[in-house]
Amino acid sequence: MGPGRPRSEKARQAILTAALEELEEHGYAALTMQGIAARAGAGKQTIYRWWPSKADVVLDALVDxxxxxxxxxxxxxxxxxxxxxxxxxxxxxxxxxxxxxxxxxxxxxxxxxxxxxxxxxxxxxxxxxxxxxxxxxxxxxxxxxxxxxxxxxxxxxxxxxxxxxxxxxxxxxxxxxxxxxxxxxxxx
Amino acid sequence: MGPGRPRSEKARQAILTAALEELEEHGYAALTMQGIAARAGAGKQTIYRWWPSKADVVLDALVDxxxxxxxxxxxxxxxxxxxxxxxxxxxxxxxxxxxxxxxxxxxxxxxxxxxxxxxxxxxxxxxxxxxxxxxxxxxxxxxxxxxxxxxxxxxxxxxxxxxxxxxxxxxxxxxxxxxxxxxxxxxx
Amino acid sequence: MGPGRPRSEKARQAILTAALEELEEHGYAALTMQGIAARAGAGKQTIYRWWPSKADVVLDALVDxxxxxxxxxxxxxxxxxxxxxxxxxxxxxxxxxxxxxxxxxxxxxxxxxxxxxxxxxxxxxxxxxxxxxxxxxxxxxxxxxxxxxxxxxxxxxxxxxxxxxxxxxxxxxxxxxxxxxxxxxxxx
Amino acid sequence: MGPGRPRSEKARQAILTAALEELEEHGYAALTMQGIAARAGAGKQTIYRWWPSKADVVLDALVDxxxxxxxxxxxxxxxxxxxxxxxxxxxxxxxxxxxxxxxxxxxxxxxxxxxxxxxxxxxxxxxxxxxxxxxxxxxxxxxxxxxxxxxxxxxxxxxxxxxxxxxxxxxxxxxxxxxxxxxxxxxx
DNA sequence: CGATAACCGAGACGGTACGTCCTGTCTTTCG
DNA sequence: CGAAAGACAGGACGTACCGTCTCGGTTATCG
CATH class of the missing domain: 1.10.357.10 (Tetracycline Repressor, domain 2)
Structure with a gap:
């Protein structure tokens, strides 16, 4: 691994969890990157850095x-x-x-x-x-x-x-x- | 039929046609009410008056x-x-x-x-x-x-x-x- | 006076009264032709036929x-x-x-x-x-x-x-x- | 200053200038948030974030x-x-x-x-x-x-x-x- | 141990579409 | 033919998200 701060596993978990919770509460149609980030206490950039779309976040959560x-x-x-x-x-x-x-x-x-x-x-x-x-x-x-x-x-x-x-x-x-x-x- | 201007069949056709054309050109994901209205030369209100969502427009077009x-x-x-x-x-x-x-x-x-x-x-x-x-x-x-x-x-x-x-x-x-x-x- | 139905004095009064009432209740900024027509039970066309703008309606009401x-x-x-x-x-x-x-x-x-x-x-x-x-x-x-x-x-x-x-x-x-x-x- | 990207002075200036130009060209009655945003190359949200109404934009421009x-x-x-x-x-x-x-x-x-x-x-x-x-x-x-x-x-x-x-x-x-x-x- | 680098949160940015509201015009039926 | 009704094209509204950016700050590697 090169230099630089390593990816935060805590942030990853928070995001996946937040995505599933938002989905459960409001349904997939109402799922937004903003909403996931806010609930996870994460910056939007952090999500975009690792997943290309909200669907990919949910897919990761599902696979987990x-x-x-x-x-x-x-x-x-x-x-x-x-x-x-x-x-x-x-x-x-x-x-x-x-x-x-x-x-x-x-x-x-x-x-x-x-x-x-x-x-x-x-x-x-x-x-x-x-x-x-x-x-x-x-x-x-x-x-x-x-x-x-x-x-x-x-x-x-x-x-x-x-x-x-x-x-x-x-x-x-x-x-x-x-x-x-x-x-x-x-x-x- | 009561008083008032009757629904325009011409507008209905223009909207359904526009919806199918937009869908064909840009795909369903890129379909927007604005786009349909603009291509049909119709006001957005005219669409919302008769269809609750863009999907209902496309469904009507499909049924036609x-x-x-x-x-x-x-x-x-x-x-x-x-x-x-x-x-x-x-x-x-x-x-x-x-x-x-x-x-x-x-x-x-x-x-x-x-x-x-x-x-x-x-x-x-x-x-x-x-x-x-x-x-x-x-x-x-x-x-x-x-x-x-x-x-x-x-x-x-x-x-x-x-x-x-x-x-x-x-x-x-x-x-x-x-x-x-x-x-x-x-x-x- | 030429042929045709004469202007309805009743409609005129209803429109002026409706304009003043709307103004009193919601303020001038919220005054709309639609609102006046609806409250007066008049068609919008009837207002546009006789007054060029809502301000002219209110001015007439004021002068009265x-x-x-x-x-x-x-x-x-x-x-x-x-x-x-x-x-x-x-x-x-x-x-x-x-x-x-x-x-x-x-x-x-x-x-x-x-x-x-x-x-x-x-x-x-x-x-x-x-x-x-x-x-x-x-x-x-x-x-x-x-x-x-x-x-x-x-x-x-x-x-x-x-x-x-x-x-x-x-x-x-x-x-x-x-x-x-x-x-x-x-x-x- | 808290965290987050700081307010863009460039955007502020562009908006005030655009407002004055639009006003000069088309008059106050024809002034719109859309028009100001478009001319300034700014998003509407950026205007609404800092000014509650178009009048407040113009007032800021005047005070400047x-x-x-x-x-x-x-x-x-x-x-x-x-x-x-x-x-x-x-x-x-x-x-x-x-x-x-x-x-x-x-x-x-x-x-x-x-x-x-x-x-x-x-x-x-x-x-x-x-x-x-x-x-x-x-x-x-x-x-x-x-x-x-x-x-x-x-x-x-x-x-x-x-x-x-x-x-x-x-x-x-x-x-x-x-x-x-x-x-x-x-x-x- | 300090420089460097990638990460993190926050939040402003330029955009785009939303669904609503109103405008002024039009096209019906009715009296 | 006036008037009520109401559909029409158009356009601005204020909001919500998008995906990007720019901050200050943190946490790792490496010279």
Whole structure:
């Protein structure tokens, strides 16, 4: 490390925390750099020095939150793994506001969209891909079925319901989706 | 009609057209009421009088555009209907910018989200529901399969790919999705 | 009179009354054509048809109010006339808000300034001029003293105090001013 | 001085200059915050941060302009002092537009009226008061004559003519007014 | 141990869009 | 054709944030 005062870990934490609190209290739409800085007792410059946009702050906060969370179940069979995976996914719905806000930002800002994909979405896809890979090896998935499409179906339904809110995202929904997928992929 | 100058259809058209042009040129994120008003040669007040937000302007423009477009195919069989429906859906992708912008707005603004659901999303779901309803009557869908979940799967995949852009939304994708769904729903 | 519906005297009265009431309640600065029209139950066009600006409405209302008020005292001597004139002038101070508002408008709008001069200010000057004319004939004013300057002194002091509000405009003030003027003009 | 970027003297000057230029070109009535900001190359917020209204901007500009100008003549006699004072006052008539605009604003806005009185009007009165005070000491003013009334007469006539514009404000006018005042105050 | 350098908080800066208000004009229906 | 109603284009308002900048001050490395 060169000379100069090192980055303040205290400021970083204060900013991430402030961002999550502001988001929780007022919603993503009302989130502002000014507001985060004020609540964190930080200067705006300090935020801009380390994050290119407020969405990146929230994404960092989310990644911190969800750091150790992506546990890939390995129950020995596809149905069990899928059920466990979806149940775990739905359990984190305290993050609904965060996820929906970040997706909105990603839809509006291509630069952030790339970061969101790489650091969040694709990490989740990889977990599901691992589950499906094991199922393929076990012969639980018929030939000619593209696992990537299955991933799209799972996350498509999850995100669609998360965003539209017209149907629940609970364990029953998980089981129903698992059942449908099994009918689709099971060799016969 | 009461007294007073009636609403100007010319102004309405100018505003909707201006909104779409601005969106096309600069993207949804850069869309502003000022910009729309200036390009339309309209006063801002005239916009605010009839639409609560810029998103509602764009939604109106979209509904005008897509007015007669929701044609429900009736080819006599589920596979044919699904293929035709998805092909028709994907063909309208000139609307990608519009749809993604409106979804972003819906994620940020609950009031607009309700309008978007009622006037756009649910109308599309209804079309698909009709197709599936006919398939159920024909016995092409096994008992115990909830058509609403199928709708979520179709639009989930469509929206997920529309938003993330990691995979194509073309006729091949449509056929692949159709095939997967048929495997899932066909009685045996 | 030509054909067509004649001007509505009822509307005219409603507008003048509404203008004075709005002025009284919210002050001249907050006076708007919209507000006057709304309170009068009149259309804005009706106001614009007959008055070029809100100031002209208020001026009309003032002239109606003060119509018969300019009574020129004729007590037989300059001191008595002056005292009576000033006392009468000061007595109308319920019009303070109106006068100050109109003067403000006249300072900002040359077109209205002309109307204000002709229809109000110069009418008042004429009254005072008549008093001074009689005093000259009676030999109460020394040669070489320009009555116009005396008028400026009287109305200058009145308006200055009316505007600045640093000193009272009451009968004592009138007597003090009268005394000063007499010392200045009395031949010796 | 506390922390934070200090106020920009350059911006302050640019704003005051822009205000005077706009006023000169388009008149006080057409003066707008937007216009001043645009011409000064400043943000509107920067103006609102330091001045509550456009009138306060112009008042600051005037005070800057007239800073060292209030020179109280001391010629040794009341007639000479008065003549010199009035001549000096009338000589500044390049400020007519400014003064009339500020007075209009003061008539419409009590908050600004207070500032205008304290920072401009009363400062001018004080100068005249000093002249009259010396005259009293010299015995040039008869007992029982209130100097404050004399100040009202002088500034009353000046402002009345400034506003109405029916009579000139030149050296001849000054001499005529001086003569009248002397007749009024000279002991006999 | 002092110079240098990068950080920090604070807050002013030039901008841009917001949503509201009012202006003066226009286009209806009604009497 | 006057009048009430109310929509229209236009433009200023005062506010909120943006992202940048310029302060004084702090905390590290390195000569």
């Amino acid at each position: 939150l969800a750091a150790a969370r992506i546990t890939v179940p390995d129950e020995g069979s596809l149905p069990a793994d899928l059920d466990a995976f979806l149940a775990a996914t739905f359990r984190e719905r305290g993050q609904r506001k965060i996820l929906v806000g970040l997706m909105a930002e990603a839809l509006l800002d291509p630069a952030f969209a790339a970061a969101f994909r790489e650091r969040f979405l694709f990490a989740r896809r990889a977990a599901l891909r691992e589950i499906l890979g094991r199922a393929v090896e076990r012969g639980e998935i018929a030939d000619g079925i593209d696992p990537e499409l299955l991933i799209d179906v799972v996350y498509g339904v999850v995100w669609y319901r998360l965003m539209i809110g017209h149907a629940p995202l609970d364990e029953a929904a998980g089981r129903e989706l698992t059942a449908l997928l099994l009918r689709a992929v099971t060799p016969r | 555009l897509a007015a007669a477009r929701i044609t429900v195919p009736d080819e006599g069989s589920l596979p044919a209907d699904l293929d035709a429906f998805l092909a028709a859906t994907f063909r309208e992708r000139g609307q990608r910018k519009i749809l993604v912008g409106l979804m972003a707005e819906a994620l940020l603004d609950p009031a607009f989200a309700a309008a978007f659901r009622e006037r756009f999303l649910f109308a599309r779901r209804a079309a698909l529901r009709e197709i599936l309803g006919r398939a159920v009557e024909r016995g092409e869908i096994a008992d115990g399969i909830d058509p609403e979940l199928l709708i979520d799967v179709v639009y989930g995949v469509v929206w997920y790919r529309l938003m993330i852009g990691h995979a194509p939304l073309d006729e091949a994708a449509g056929r692949e999705l159709t095939a997967l769904l048929l495997r899932a729903v066909t009685p045996r | 109010l003060a119509a018969a008020r300019i009574t020129v005292p004729d007590e037989g001597s300059l001191p008595a006339d002056l005292d009576a004139f000033l006392a009468a002038t000061f007595r109308e101070r319920g019009q303070r808000k109106i006068l100050v508002g109109l003067m403000a408008e006249a300072l900002l709008d040359p077109a209205f300034a002309a109307a204000f001069r002709e229809r109000f200010l110069f009418a008042r000057r004429a009254a005072l001029r008549e008093i001074l004319g009689r005093a000259v004939e009676r030999g109460e004013i020394a040669d070489g003293i320009d009555p116009e300057l005396l008028i400026d002194v009287v109305y200058g002091v009145v308006w200055y105090r009316l505007m600045i509000g640093h000193a009272p405009l009451d009968e004592a003030a009138g007597r003090e001013l009268t005394a000063l003027l007499l010392r200045a003009v009395t031949p010796r | 302009l007239a800073a060292a100008r209030i020179t109280v003549p001391d010629e040794g006699s009341l007639p000479a002092d008065l003549d010199a004072f009035l001549a000096a006052t009338f000589r500044e008539r390049g400020q007519r537009k400014i003064l009339v605009g500020l007075m209009a604003e003061a008539l419409l806005d009590p908050a600004f009226a207070a500032a205008f009185r304290e920072r401009f009007l009363f400062a001018r009165r004080a100068a005249l008061r000093e002249i009259l005070g010396r005259a009293v000491e010299r015995g040039e003013i008869a007992d029982g004559i209130d100097p404050e009334l004399l100040i009202d007469v002088v500034y009353g006539v000046v402002w009345y003519r400034l506003m109405i514009g029916h009579a000139p404000l030149d050296e001849a006018a000054g001499r005529e007014l001086t003569a009248l005042l002397l007749r009024a105050v000279t002991p006999r």
